[in-house]
Amino acid sequence: MTAGKAYDCIIIGAGPGGLQAAIHLARYNRRVLLVDRGGGRTSHALEIENYLGLERVGGKELVETGIRQIQSFGAEFRREQGFTVVTDRARYQASYVVVSAGATEKPPPIKGMNRFFGRTIFTCVDCDGYRTTGRNLVILGDSLETVRLALAMRQMFTPEITLVLPPALRLPPDQAELLNEDGIAFLTGIPAEFLGDPELTGVRLQDGRQAACEVVMLNYDYVLNDAFLAGLGLERDSGGGKLATDHFCETSVKNLFALGALKSGKAQAIIAAGQGAAVGIEINRRLLEL
Ligand SMILES: Cc1cc2nc3c(=O)[nH]c(=O)nc-3n(C[C@H](O)[C@H](O)[C@H](O)COP(=O)(O)OP(=O)(O)OC[C@H]3O[C@@H](n4cnc5c(N)ncnc54)[C@H](O)[C@@H]3O)c2cc1C
Known part of the structure; x- marks a missing residue:
């Protein structure tokens, strides 16, 4: 040295x-x-x-x-x-x-992430929330905070939202009710792969179910x-x-x-x-x- x-x-x-x-x-x-x-x-x-x-x-x-x-x-x-x-x-x-x-950012390993990250997969509402305006959005997260994010995204950007949370996370009934009132679809599952080539078309969960989307917002640590x-x-x-x-x-x-x-x-x-x-x-x- x-x-x-x-x-x-x-x-x-x-x-x-x-x-x-x-x-x-x-x-x-x-x-x-x-x-x-x-x-x-x-x-x-x-x-x-x-x-x-x-x-x-x-x-x-x-x-x-x-x-x-x-x-x-x-x-x-x-x-x-x-x-x-x-x-x-x-x-x-x-x-x-x-x-x-x-x-x-430390999102979980999900196949296909690099293909879309920063383009149609986002992590920051203040930076890229606007890009989801009027688009079919999937929100992935691992905490109940993600419910608030989904409600906020619904207010600001788009009515077409599917929220996916891990099965281990118990959604309190009042929060389920809020999602329901806002027409936000809710799934429990573990995301395994982002689908689409060249454009994002959906997210496949580990159990094989798919949620269609054009854009994704991640809410991880x-x-x-x-x-x-x-x-x-x-x-x-x-x-x-x-x-x-x-x-x-x-x-x-x-x-x-x-x-x-x-x-x-x-x-x-x-x-x-x-x-x-x-x-x-x-x-x-x-x-x-x-
Ligand atoms: C996909 C994405 C989109 C974004 N879009 C926007 C947007 O539209 N508008 C907006 O305002 N913000 C946006 N942000 C957020 C924004 O980039 C950051 O909040 C902001 O740039 C923070 O700047 P910074 O200087 O703290 O760090 P960074 O921009 O992260 O820069 C840190 C630098 O430090 C270097 N570094 C780290 N550790 C070490 C080390 N040990 N030794 C030497 N070098 C090191 C890194 O290599 C990097 O070059 C976005 C972030 C992401 C991930």
Whole structure:
């Protein structure tokens, strides 16, 4: 392992949050290193339509443009795995660290998922709920929270909904009644395969039954990409999951900032980017030593 250069700030994660922080800091002529392992939620977003100033932009395109943009202002970019402040190739020094490593969806293994994920299979109502408008929708989940999701989707987007929950989950009668009142079909079963080629046409359950659909909304857990922070004992929010931060996005470790999906609050590309801008400005203010 080589001893690396010193930076004013090291940023982990090239999503909108990390990239926007890098743009701001590099445009204060600060020495910035952005480390990223590739992939990430934004890269999975086929088309983002709710980002101010960009009518429609591919997630990959947003990230790749951002990387070119930070490099044009002199920030360095490295694709590296296994960052811990020390990466697998070198040890870097910085006065500030910004972590914007995001989260990863953890749906159960269902055959055919990759063919449709981000195109007609969605995970985020705020991002892609709109794309289900007026379409035949199947909602898959593993918690009773999914009933609320189905009722909300019915209000906002489409009357044609089938909700599928695992047999082990007992649906309380009052919730069954609500689904019934809203005309939402309800099945218990384990999803085994997404059907259709090239377009999604349905979901096959393990027992062979099929639910026809054009679009799917998944409601499963996700994991934070924060394993490399484990040794720091960072405070978590009251839900016990996401990183607790103050209004500067600073974690319980001084000069360590967290953005985007890692920290408590809503996870949206434009929110992460706004946090990145605010953190960039704040770190520069601290560096100014005036
Ligand atoms: C299918 C899909 C569609 C979406 N559509 C929209 C939409 O239309 N509008 C919207 O606002 N939001 C959308 N989102 C959500 C949005 O992408 C995220 O909420 C937002 O981008 C969060 O940004 P972030 O910077 O926190 O993380 P991300 O964009 O997830 O970026 C994190 C980066 O950190 C890197 N990383 C992780 N761990 C490490 C590590 N240990 N070392 C180095 N690098 C690491 C990852 O490789 C990745 O590049 C969508 C998400 C998905 C999955």
